[in-house]
Amino acid sequence: MxxxxxxxxxxxxxxxxxxxxxxxxxxxxxxxxxxxxxxxxxxxxxxxxxxxxQNMDELGLTLVDEGGLALRQLLRQSRQRIADGGSIIEISVHTFMDYVTNNKNIFRLMLQEQAGTTKEFRLAIAREIDHFKKELTDYLRTERQTEDKLARIQSDAIVRVVFSAGADILDMNAQERAQLTEQTIQQVRMIARGAANLQETSATNP
Amino acid sequence: MxxxxxxxxxxxxxxxxxxxxxxxxxxxxxxxxxxxxxxxxxxxxxxxxxxxxQNMDELGLTLVDEGGLALRQLLRQSRQRIADGGSIIEISVHTFMDYVTNNKNIFRLMLQEQAGTTKEFRLAIAREIDHFKKELTDYLRTERQTEDKLARIQSDAIVRVVFSAGADILDMNAQERAQLTEQTIQQVRMIARGAANLQETSATNP
DNA sequence: ATTTTAAGCTAACAAGTGTACGCTGAATTT
DNA sequence: AAATTCAGCGTACACTTGTTAGCTTAAAAT
CATH class of the missing domain: 1.10.10.60 (Homeodomain-like)
Structure with a gap:
């Protein structure tokens, strides 16, 4: 058949x-x-x-699902490449920015509908972002021995910064893109550094 | 007359x-x-x-301008209240979240059109956010003796985190709002801590 | 007192929208 | 071979949209 x-x-x-x-x-x-x-x-x-x-919304949700899935797979792949050396932060941010660059339309759709008019859209996109946050939190806890609550706050901040930068990248040329990507990496490091510092402090002042 | x-x-x-x-x-x-x-x-x-x-866009731009102006004035006011003691971070974030809560429609408009379809809108909103970033950068440089480039990167990260959290607040009840606000304050502190740490490190390793 | 200005109105148009209805014809099942 | 399924089509309907043209009327200027 x-x-x-x-x-x-x-x-x-x-x-x-x-x-x-x-x-x-x-x-x-x-x-x-x-x-x-x-x-x-x-x-x-x-x-x-x-x-x-059934209607256009259903089509849109399909786009969001497919796009989110593809991005997560890419990031998971790139995290496995970490074993071969290289900073996880650097590789992940680059992977993310490359995805955005190569899938501008889908990413724009996600941005628009994140604050959009249909509740189902907003939920679908919130779900995608949560997937991220969760995977990052797990990584921080297991690989970096970050305390649970701190790991969640930290990954939340990181995801916010990276997504927001991804939005700005949409209108940029290659050079500006590279620059913002570098800056984003620095910002993620900044957050990581601040989190580590907080953890130390609270460890000595229990 | x-x-x-x-x-x-x-x-x-x-x-x-x-x-x-x-x-x-x-x-x-x-x-x-x-x-x-x-x-x-x-x-x-x-x-x-x-x-x-002339058209709806012109009306929309008026809304964005008025909304942005009001928010900046609020933040400037609240920064002056710092003299009376209290953390600038805490007060500013609270002020911001209160504004969003009391002006959901305008803030939603800004979020939607930030990734929206009209270039003029996007530029207008980017301008508003830049105002913010600039005022924060100035504050960091003068009041906190932060090195210039670092101050810019730091305030960029802070603005991204705060705006992003502001977006999430739109659909929340009072309790969730208070919780996210607290978390955002912690995240801003995290960034500040990380930035300070980086500055120290680079000062001893020139 | 007369003229000019301009905020607001009605009427009308051309274009586009989502979707209900019922039909066709080929692929599939019986 | 006959019956069924169903992706795709054409027609049609009832709306909504932005915008033009020209009129009214009260305020402002002369």
Whole structure:
């Protein structure tokens, strides 16, 4: 059973996703996309859209999920490369910035809908960011022997700084990008240093 | 010359601003507001809108400017209250969070349009954030004798963390808000500590 | 007292939107 | 071979949108 039918369906589903992604330029946000235009670019009739998604939001959530998953996989990969030496901070930040650079539209979508109008979107994106925070917290606790609460506060701060810098990177050229990436690495180190310092202090003053 | 006419014009101008602000709930972003609805709520005909603003974007930019100005004034005020004792970090973060809590709609607008679709918006908001960063940098340099470049990096990190936390506060109740505010204060202290530590280290290793 | 100004109005237009309905035809199942 | 499923289509409807053109009317300027 080749599933000629299911195959074709998947194909136009991808076409819809691709069309939506393609229309997400700096000049038009996801929430301003119209079902009709997306359908037009995917080469189907507007009404056929409903054979694949219940509405545009469902399509958007798919984009967020796929994008978040890809980013997490990249970061997990890059963390494994740490064994070969190299700073985890440096590699992770670079990986993140590269992802943003290569997937501007998806990242912009996440930024926009993070403060956006649909609760389901906001939750989906909060979930993605939480995934991050959690993985980072675990790393800090096990690999860096950071005390639990401190690890959570620290990783929260790091994630905030990195995501925020990622947002700024969207409009930058390669040179500015490299510069901001360097600065972000320094800031993450700053946070790590401050956290370590706090831990020492509280250890001697219990 | 009382200026009965100018007075009335200002009044409906405020009505338009108020109407727009009022329609900025979590369920509808600024870019999804329609000129007609805003005009309707302000009690004028759609076409009369143009007597006050060239288009909706101009209205939005007005909101951003007013909101940013108010926030900066608050922070400047609160910084002067430092003389009476109390941590500048604590007071500033509290002031910021209170502002966000009391002006959710404006702050949400800023968040949305920061990654939004109109370049002019993005620039306006970047400008507001830069104002902040600059005032903080100056403070760090003069009051805390922080080295110039370090002061810039540090204040950049602080502003990122605080703004990001401000975004999260929008959907929270009073208790969660207090908790996140405390955490943010700790994170700012963490950054300050890390920066001081870095400065010491580089002073002894020139 | 007369003229000018301009805030606000009504009417109208062209364009775009989401979605309900029912049909077709090929892939699949029976 | 016959029956069923279902991705995709065309038509149609009821709205909403931004914006133009020209009128009214009271305030301001002359």
């Amino acid at each position: 080749a599933g000629v039918r299911a195959q074709q369906k998947e194909k136009t589903r991808r076409a819809l996703i691709h069309a939506a992604l393609n229309q997400l330029c700096p000049e038009s946000s996801f929430s301003s996309l119209s079902l009709r235009e997306v359908a037009r670019e995917a080469g189907i009739a507007p009404t056929s859209f409903y054979r694949h998604f | 009382a200026g009965v006419r100018a007075q009335q014009k200002e009044k409906t101008r405020r009505a338009l601003i108020h109407a727009a602000l009022n329609q900025l709930c979590p369920e509808s972003s600024f870019s999804s507001l329609s000129l007609r609805e805003v005009a309707r709520e302000a009690g004028i005909a759609p076409t009369s809108f143009y007597r006050h603003f």
